[in-house]
Amino acid sequence: MFATTNQPTSSDFEVSSPPTDGISSLVFNSQQDLLSATSWDNQTRIYQVMPNGSTQPKAAIQHEGPSLSSAWTKDGTKLLSVGCDKAGRLMDLNTGQTVQVAAHDAPIKSVRFIDGGNMNNVAVTASWDKTVRYWDLRTQSPVSQLSLPERCYTLDVMYPLMVVGTAERHIFLYNLTNPTTIFKQIQSPLKWQTRVVSCFQNGSGFAIGSIEGRVGIQYIEDKDQSSNFSFKCHRDDDKKQVYCVNDISFHPIHGTFSTAGGDGTFNFWDKDAKCRLKAFSNIGSPVSCTAFNKNGSIFAYAASYDWSKGHEYNTQQLTNKIFLHPVKEEDIKPKQKKLGR
Template identity: 60%
Template sequence: MTYNRNQQGMLSENPKDYEVPQPPTDGISGLSFCPTNDYLAVSSWDNNVRIYETNQQVGSAVGKSIYAHEKPALCVTWSKDGLKVFSGGADNAGRCFDITTSQTIQIAAHDQPIKCIKYVDQVNLVATGSWDKTIKYWDTRSQTPALTVNLPERCYAMDVNYPLLVVGTAERQVQIYNLNNPSTSYKTTQSPLKWQTRCIACFTSGNGYAIGSIEGRVGIQYIEEKENQTSFSFKCHREGNNVFSVNTISFHPIYGTFSTAGSDGTFNFWDKDSKQRLKGFNSVGAPISATAFNRNGTIFAYAASYDWSKGYLQYATSTKNAIYLHSVKEDDVKPKPAKKR
């Protein structure tokens, strides 16, 4: 099943968005908004995690804090109370930065880089997914994991909406967990997409997830299919015969619609229920490597930087690394009735 073909025919806008000052000096790997205010945490290949204070009206942003990993920082998230930032990196370490004290401590360790990190607020644990083929759950007061779960392959993508946790690994494997019983996979399946998994995001309703791949395609997957809830996939981030990676998917916290962004430098807003694109934007001139909505969905942050989709040989030191803040119009993300065929 595919979305209505307005993704090719609909006119796209040129985004006119605020550029955050003093961005990272290397590729941007992750963006995460604080759940209690409009602080934005940014992880980067320059080894650092930066925290910016953004304005609700997207009129300004200012750097507030910075802390370092020993190697590239690959992922970032917040605690529920908005007082701590958690990040994982190629130094195999998970770190915690305390906003109130500006102190950093190591709270997690793996045998290989930590690709994904999520805070599970209902159980006060930090979940880390690694290329060492494990997920580990950490109580930040302890140096040993509360639980270690083996994966069939390296962790490439992970998201959580309690009690749902979904992991996408190498070889297109997908592991689905019910966090009421986190030690055992609730369901093991293969990606509905034919090529390597790039990103995963759980529905705000918690009954499924969206998965994106390197081949310009997204799968909408329900955990338990029903008559009005059937899984499907659709093409996006394509131009003629050129196919681009879907690098990141973010769900709107209020409406449950979602964004996709890719190596073509474009981002789009979609409605999975009516199966249509709500709004498209023209290329920003560089791949979009990470995105995030703020807590009420009025700000959409996106990072323009090299995304490594063409390997390290194509990386140029002159590549721009930028973070933009897009003021979200309600009409662009609000669900719409399905179009008649």
């Protein structure tokens, strides 16, 4: 299926000592260039990214099952990691100590920290046990719990917006000024299983990606519904192949975004101009997850099998690697809006 094996673009840097199994998520620290990577090898690793693009392994959180998601506290001093052992484990970078601070009755798929209002530094976890739980890290029990009709597949937060995507294409929107009440419930605008949701930088809406190579742009307020649209990506029309949209990451400065797919490519997009800003060459392996650093100058992406084609395609040639791409301004800046006549 893939012609080459994990080949980055020529200017990209390879992260040293990568995970030894599937890479499930990447997240940059908001205060410094620390990158966390969760993996199916039961570890969440932290890497220090140096100014010259080289990397150094800094620390790791050990789980008793695959690690699926992680999130940094606002001040950048702690990392919360969740996974298939049903536990949320918090590492303090200053002390190196890790303690369990969250738990569910089934694997925890997603974690985020909430930054705003009365919920500063409250963690939110979403699980295959069909619940979302809010945690004050100073206590052992959840502050509150939300019930879902199905397993959570994806979650994202940009205060005051929280978006939860579940099996059966349910999408739940929450206004975190009233965190225990559903603000709006919709069916995904895409016809196939939800893979990822990612909030706009201003919290006015979100992007959603599915398993059939399509992305939807959705606004929250009823007055903006006419701006909703969806588009195809990560497809090979010549071979009639359709690939998963594995991740969507928004640029922290420009509000443009990336998509990464099972076809081995990633692209930069401008939702307002409805155009692709930059297409990157196939790296020869699915791109499983991505992240921009705090100022958007570095784009991290993982070359790792995403299991979308079944176990028979997970060949030994498809190793797990993380690359750092230096972002050029001309590749990520929004297009100039055309003035009306």
